[in-house]
Amino acid sequence: MAEDFDNVNIEDLEAKDTARKIPLGWLILFWGLILWGIYYLAMYSPVISGWTQEKAYEESVTK
Amino acid sequence: MAGELYRKPIMFAIVATVVILVGTIVTMFYPMFTEGMHPKLDNLKPYTALQLAGKDIYMREGCNNCHTQTVRPLKTEVMRYGEYSKAGEFAYDRPFLWGSKRTGPDLARIGGKYPDAWHYQHFENPQAFFAQSNMPKYGWLKDRKLDPAVSESHMKVNGFPYTAEDIGGLAAKSELDALVAYMQVIGTAVAKKVAPAAAAAAEERNPLEGDERAHERGEVVYKQYCDACHGDDGKGGIGPSLTDTTWLNKEGDIGDGRIYEIIANGTPNGMPPYANQLDKDKIWSLVSYIRHEQHKNK
Amino acid sequence: MHDYQYDHQTVKGFIVSSIFWGVVGIVVGLWISIQMWKPELNIPPYFTFGRMRVVHTNGLAIGLGIGAIFGISYYIVMRLARRPLLFPKLARFHLYLFNAAVALAALSLFAGMNQTLEYAELEWPLDIGVVILWVMFAVNVFGTIIKRKEEQMYISLWYIIATVIAVAILYIVNNLAVPAGMTKSYPVFAGVNSANVQWWYGHNAVGFIFTTPILAMFYYFLPKSTGLPIYSHRLSIVAFWSLVFAYLWTGAHHLVYTPLPDWIQTLAIVFTLFLIAPSWGSVVNGYYTVGSDWSKMQTNYLTKFFIMGITFYGLQTVQGPTQAIRVVSQLIHYTDWVPGHVHMGTMGWVTMTTAASIYHIIPKIYNTEIYSIKVANTHFWLVLIGQLMFSITMWITGIQQGALWKATNADGSLKYTFMEGLAKNYPFWQLRTVAGVIFTVGMLFFIYNIYMTIRKGRALAASQA
Ligand code: HEM
Ligand code: HEM
Numbered sequence: 001m002a003e004d005f006d007n008v009n010i011e012d013l014e015a016k017d018t019a020r021k022i023p024l025g026w027l028i029l030f031w032g033l034i035l036w037g038i039y040y041l042a043m044y045s046p047v048i049s050g051w052t053q054e055k056a057y058e059e060s061v062t063k
Numbered sequence: 064m065a066g067e068l069y070r071k072p073i074m075f076a077i078v079a080t081v082v083i084l085v086g087t088i089v090t091m092f093y094p095m096f097t098e099g100m101h102p103k104l105d106n107l108k109p110y111t112a113l114q115l116a117g118k119d120i121y122m123r124e125g126c127n128n129c130h131t132q133t134v135r136p137l138k139t140e141v142m143r144y145g146e147y148s149k150a151g152e153f154a155y156d157r158p159f160l161w162g163s164k165r166t167g168p169d170l171a172r173i174g175g176k177y178p179d180a181w182h183y184q185h186f187e188n189p190q191a192f193f194a195q196s197n198m199p200k201y202g203w204l205k206d207r208k209l210d211p212a213v214s215e216s217h218m219k220v221n222g223f224p225y226t227a228e229d230i231g232g233l234a235a236k237s238e239l240d241a242l243v244a245y246m247q248v249i250g251t252a253v254a255k256k257v258a259p260a261a262a263a264a265a266e267e268r269n270p271l272e273g274d275e276r277a278h279e280r281g282e283v284v285y286k287q288y289c290d291a292c293h294g295d296d297g298k299g300g301i302g303p304s305l306t307d308t309t310w311l312n313k314e315g316d317i318g319d320g321r322i323y324e325i326i327a328n329g330t331p332n333g334m335p336p337y338a339n340q341l342d343k344d345k346i347w348s349l350v351s352y353i354r355h356e357q358h359k360n361k
Numbered sequence: 362m363h364d365y366q367y368d369h370q371t372v373k374g375f376i377v378s379s380i381f382w383g384v385v386g387i388v389v390g391l392w393i394s395i396q397m398w399k400p401e402l403n404i405p406p407y408f409t410f411g412r413m414r415v416v417h418t419n420g421l422a423i424g425l426g427i428g429a430i431f432g433i434s435y436y437i438v439m440r441l442a443r444r445p446l447l448f449p450k451l452a453r454f455h456l457y458l459f460n461a462a463v464a465l466a467a468l469s470l471f472a473g474m475n476q477t478l479e480y481a482e483l484e485w486p487l488d489i490g491v492v493i494l495w496v497m498f499a500v501n502v503f504g505t506i507i508k509r510k511e512e513q514m515y516i517s518l519w520y521i522i523a524t525v526i527a528v529a530i531l532y533i534v535n536n537l538a539v540p541a542g543m544t545k546s547y548p549v550f551a552g553v554n555s556a557n558v559q560w561w562y563g564h565n566a567v568g569f570i571f572t573t574p575i576l577a578m579f580y581y582f583l584p585k586s587t588g589l590p591i592y593s594h595r596l597s598i599v600a601f602w603s604l605v606f607a608y609l610w611t612g613a614h615h616l617v618y619t620p621l622p623d624w625i626q627t628l629a630i631v632f633t634l635f636l637i638a639p640s641w642g643s644v645v646n647g648y649y650t651v652g653s654d655w656s657k658m659q660t661n662y663l664t665k666f667f668i669m670g671i672t673f674y675g676l677q678t679v680q681g682p683t684q685a686i687r688v689v690s691q692l693i694h695y696t697d698w699v700p701g702h703v704h705m706g707t708m709g710w711v712t713m714t715t716a717a718s719i720y721h722i723i724p725k726i727y728n729t730e731i732y733s734i735k736v737a738n739t740h741f742w743l744v745l746i747g748q749l750m751f752s753i754t755m756w757i758t759g760i761q762q763g764a765l766w767k768a769t770n771a772d773g774s775l776k777y778t779f780m781e782g783l784a785k786n787y788p789f790w791q792l793r794t795v796a797g798v799i800f801t802v803g804m805l806f807f808i809y810n811i812y813m814t815i816r817k818g819r820a821l822a823a824s825q826a
Contacts, residue, residue, distance in 0.1 A: 010441070010515045013584045013591060020593040026645050030603075030638040037631040044627040044687075052623050057136035057147065069514045072506045072522065079523050079605060083530065086609030086632070090625055091534075091561040099622040100554040119545070123473035125411025131695055135618035139767045142775055150620035153552030158478055161556055161619060165695040166397065168779045190400070195784045197396070199403035199410060213542065220541040287778075342774045 104151035107252040109223040110245075112214050112230055117245025119217065120204065120238050121160070129198070131162035132171045132249065142339040145172030145255065152252050157221065167198055174251040178333030180301040181292060182243045192291040205239035269319040269354075271347045281352025284345050288337065297356045302334060305353050306360040322350050364445040368435065369726045371449070373815075374456045375432025376719055380808060382424025382463055383712075387804065389417040391797050398790040407471045415482045416470045421707065422480060422570060423491075424463045429715045430574040431459065431498055434521050436722055437581050438502055441518055442509030448501050455497045462490045474544045478559050480566045481535050485546045488536045495532065499525045516597045520577035523605045527569040535562035553620055561612035568608040571711050572674075576643055578718045579671060583650060586663040586721050592649035600642025607632045607639060614685035617694060633685040640678035647671040662734045666717035666741060673709030673748075677702070692767070697786065698759025701752045708748035708800060716740070716807055723811055727818020732810050740806035747800025751793055758789035 042048050068075055094100050110118060121127070134140055136147040148171050153159050177185075185192050187202040211233040218225045233241075271277040285297070297305035308316045311330065326346050329336035337346065396402045396410045403409040435452060439445060446452050466483055474484040483491065502525055506518060535558055538546035550558050580597070584590055591597060613621055613629035647668065651657055657664045680702055683689055693699065724731050731737060765785065768776040 010511060010513050013515055013581070014594045014597065020595065022593060022596045022599065023645055023649070026596065026638070026642060029641060030599075033635045033638050037635055040634070041627060041631050044623070044630075046623050053136050053618060053626075057138070057141075060138045061141075069519070070512050072503065072509075072514060072518075075514065075519070076503070076522055076526060079519075080526050080530075082602065082606045083523070083527050083609055085606065086611075087530070087561065090610050090613065090628060091558060094557060094622070094625060095550075095554055097622075100557065101551075102553070122475055122477045124409065125415055125473075125475055125477070127477050128411050128414045133619050135691075135694075137618065137691060137767075139769060139775060142769075143766070143779070148620050150553045150622075153556075153620075155551065156555070157547040157549075157551045158476070158555040158559060159552055160477060161616075163479065163615060163695065164699065166783075193780045195780055195787075197398065197400045197783070199396075199400055199405070201405070203405045217541050217545070217547075220539050220547050339775050340778055342770050342772050 099150070101154070102149075102151035103154035104149060104252045107152060107154060109155050109221070110248070111223075112218055112225050112233055113209075113236060113241050113244045114248050115217055115221065115223065115245075116209050116214050116233065116236075116238070117241035117243070118156075118160075120242050121245060124201070127160050127162040129162075129164065129166035131165050131169045133161040134169055134171045140169075144169045145250070146253050148250075149253055152250065155221070155223070167196075170246070170249055172250045172253075172255075174247050174249040175255070175331075175333070176329075176335050177292075178301060179243055179247065181333065182246050183239065184291075184301065186239060186242070201239070201242070204242060205237045207238040209233045209236050209238060209241060267320045267323070269323075269347050269350050271344075271351050272319075274351070277348050277351035278355035279352075280345075281348035281350070281355075284341065284349055285352050288341070289349070297353060306356045308357075319350050319354075322353060323347065326350075364449060365439060368439060368446045368449050368452060371446075371452045371456050372432045372436045372722065373726055374453075375428055375435070375459070376722065376811075378456065378460050378463075379425050379428030379432065379715075380719075380811070382420055382428055383804070384808070385467070386417055386420030386424055387797075387801055389413055389420060391794065391801065393417055394790065394794045394797050398787050398794070406473070412471055412473055412475070415475060416467055418480065419466060419470060419482060420463075422566075423466060425715075426570055426711065428459060428463070429719070430524070430570070431455065433578055433715070433718050433722065434498075434502065434524075434574060437517050437577060438505050438521065441511060441515045441581070442505050443511045444505065444509060446501050447504035447508055451497055452501050455494065455501070458490070458497070459494055462487065462494060465490070469544070472544075476536075476538070476546065476548070478535060478548070479563050481532070481559070481562060484544055485536070485538055485540050486543060488532075488538075492529075492533060495525075495529055499529065515581070516591070516594075516601065517577040517581040519601050520573045520580070523601075524569050524573045524577070527565060527573070527605070527609075531562045531565050531569065535559060553622075556616055556619065557613065557621060557625065560615040561609070564612040564615060565608055567706075571706060572608075573605070575670075575674075575711055575714050578714055579643065579647065579667060582663075582714075582718045582721050583647060583667045586667070586717075587651065587654075587657045587661055589650050589653055589657065592646050592653070596642050596646050600639045600646070603642075604636070604639035607636050611636065611685075614690075617685065617687060617690040630685045630687070634682045637678055637682050641675060644671050644675035644678075662731075662737055662741075663717050663720055666713055666720070669741075669745065670710050670714035670717065673705055673713065677706045677710060680705070692763040693759055696759035696762040697755045697789070698763070701755030701759060704748060704755070705752040708744065708751065712804075713744065716744075719811060723814050724818070727815065727821065729814065729818045729821055732813035732817055736806050736810040736813075740803050740810065743803025743806065744800050745803075747796050747798075747803055750796035750799065754789045754792045754796065758786050761785060 044051050046052050068078065133148040134144045134146065141147050186200070186204065188200055189196040189198040211230045214233050215225070215230045292300055292302035293305055294300035299305070303309065308314065310317045310321075311325075323346055325334065326341075326349055327336060327338040392402065393410055393413050396413070435446060466487055469484060469487060470482060475482045476484060502521060506514065506522070537550070538548045540546045548555055580591060610632035611629050613625045614633045617626055617630070648671070651664060651668055658668065684693060684702065720731055720737060762782055762785070765777045765782040770776050
């Protein structure tokens with residue numbers, strides 16, 4: 001019977017490498033999340049900002 | 064150039080492995096060699112043979128699917144369960160048992176909260192304590208004996224110290240005994256804190272005195288929180304009778320303020336503190352109720 | 362008989378086995394969902410919630426999930442390599458061993474042999490079995506790819522290769538333990554460290570079992586069944602590498618506000634948020650692919666399965682990162698919100714995409730058409746409704762629970778006891794069981810459809826012989 005591995009054409013499954021640009025919205029998301037990550041890392045890393053969850057707790061109970 | 068990679072499966076696999084290993088090394092492998100990952104509190108003790116057997120049963124029955132064992136450093140959570148969990152409490156847990164779902168309450172501070180008898184009866188029939196509880200009954204564990212030989216091998220693998228008597232003594236114990244022993248040791252390496260809010264009440268008189276309805280309101284609260292231990296109408300059960308004049312094993316009546324304080328802060332003998340669950344008015348209404356029942360008894 | 366037809370029998374064997382284990386897992390799921398509001402359904406020792414919940418998760422993750430992944434990956438690998446499997450006999454043996462292992466796994470979990478590491482509950486003898494199964498899979502996948510007849514490796518193969526490597530590393534490290542008898546062991550890691558290793562494993566088990574192999578299916582079967590090429594190859598490349606890079610950093614988002622050192626938590630949260638980008642790379646690619654011809658949604662019954670699947674993947678990968686942020690975690694961690702999240706992923710994305718792939722494969726193997734598109738559509742709508750109802754009820758009750766736990770009176774004392782909070786879950790838990798029944802009925806339509814297609818295919822083959 002004719003069922004075979006023939007009919008897969010990889011070029012058909014994926015558009016040509018350079019044919020399509022990456023959508024701008026996605027690039028903004030990508031770089032935006034990296035920037036946000038740097039900010040968050042700075043805010044919540046004990047060695048950078050001094051924030052620790054223990055200190056945050058102490059503050060929440062004394063207030 | 065880069066296109067080549069997608070034609071060379073072995074090269075591709077190597078690159079993928081390296082990419083996968085970066086985060087693995089930074090967040091999982093490297094920390095293993097830092098002190099922060101292996102802390103141990105000074106007064107943390109290895110499990111005894113009985114406690115370890117209980118912990119094994121906890122794991123076998125999958126209690127961790129409904130109960131967590133870590134209190135987060137959040138205000139209301141500390142109020143509900145007790146002091147937040149410290150890294151140094153878990154050095155003997157292989158593996159950790161923090162869990163990830165609280166279908167039931169957190170157990171990180173369950174040790175010493177209730178007397179043993181409470182646990183036995185609660186395992187037997189959780190619904191007798193909390194009518195709406197969905198916890199399965201575990202009374203059947205009391206018909207299953209421990210196997211000392213198995214326990215000994217488990218102690219050895221963990222490297223916990225034990226004596227021949229410890230192991231020999233297990234033969235007479237049931238799985239339920241072991242589970243209760245385990246319950247009572249969880250979280251005890253960290254000292255309990257007395258809730259400061261309640262301490263001040265000791266000298267006070269009951270502000271609800273003269274309020275005719277106060278004891279009725281108190282009765283409602285009593286049925287919900289207290290009667291599982293102190294029995295119907297305060298007649299006693301797991302906990303002592305509240306209608307006689309013996310308090311904390313001493314003959315002689317005590318003041319309203321003192322009763323308030325016991326309810327609010329609990330006692331070292333297994334009466335849990337209620338200051339964070341019941342507001343002042345509810346606690347005083349309980350005092351009214353207890354006095355009311357005392358009078359009926361005279 | 363051609364070699365590849367023999368291999369197709371193995372593929373079909375995996376598919377049928379995974380469906381079988383799926384039914385077992387779902388029935389157990391229904392049972393435990395009832396136990397949560399009707400504790401009388403706990404029948405000790407074997408049928409209590411604590412033991413059955415792990416049968417449910419393992420049965421579906423290993424039995425349904427990995428079973429389907431084995432079978433469908435073999436199919437994809439053969440197609441994209443344009444040749445039969447390199448070791449067909451090994452693959453057949455792999456199938457038998459897989460079923461034996463899952464059966465033993467289920468029995469051992471009912472018997473309470475449980476390491477209590479989430480998604481790594483199996484005790485050490487079975488762990489060895491799982492590793493052997495995985496090596497067999499790896500040998501065939503790599504062997505077939507290396508000896509392929511098509512030069513270029515298509516995206517799906519990248520994801521399959523990453524899956525094979527990552528799962529091997531994850532599974533072996535997290536299960537390192539010292540045996541204490543045949544049915545018990547103690548991990549080599551203790552305390553905080555064991556928590557960190559476990560969730561490095563746990564989150565990536567989700568990442569490399571419920572995500573990458575399913576994406577491999579998505580990238581292969583979406584273009585195959587619609588005839589539309591994937592929108593952007595470049596986006597696929599960036600999304601792939603950033604996904605497999607970032608995933609491994611994120612495990613500690615399961616340990617927010619635990620005693621785990623703050624820096625590991627923070628780093629995990631940062632990478633978790635970043636994961637939105639690579640995940641949405643695939644979502645965008647999927648949408649734009651079908652976007653070139655939306656009429657496929659109507660003319661091709663499988664398109665909506667894939668588009669709905671990738672939509673839930675997209676929602677899942679926004680919701681997951683949001684859960685990791687500290688303020689959100691405070692509220693929803695430990696509540697029923699999380700099972701709501703989980704089942705949107707497992708029912709909406711994994712099961713949806715896998716079922717659609719199976720709809721594509723089974724008729725291809727038998728050289729026929731699907732038995733009934735109508736039945737497939739009924740299946741689609743029922744599982745969709747069941748899943749949405751499941752997730753939405755759990756999200757509501759999860760937020761409510763989180764809020765009740767935090768609520769305080771004017772004088773600062775807690776407003777609700779734990780029990781008062783629990784009691785408010787009951788109506789939602791009951792609705793969840795109803796949702797589960799609807800989902801299950803949907804799955805029965807699916808099974809019926811596959812069964813009838815196989816029957817039709819057999820009859821056809823017999824008439825031609
Ligand atoms: C009829 C369908 C289903 C029902 C009724 C059901 C029910 C449940 C219940 C009651 C739980 C426990 C939740 C808790 O502890 O609060 C659960 C957990 C889980 N289920 Fe399902 N389930 C179903 C389908 C599925 C499917 C198809 C999968 C996977 C392919 C799955 C994977 C899981 C996982 C991974 C968990 C663990 C979640 C966690 O740890 O947070 N379930 N399920
Ligand atoms: C970028 C993607 C994702 C991220 C960042 C993510 C994040 C998270 C987070 C933070 C939790 C813990 C919630 C808590 O307990 O507070 C969680 C739980 C979970 N997620 Fe996701 N999620 C993602 C996608 C998925 C997908 C696609 C699935 C597939 C089915 C999934 C399945 C699960 C499961 C099974 C759990 C429960 C684990 C447990 O506690 O047993 N997630 N996820």
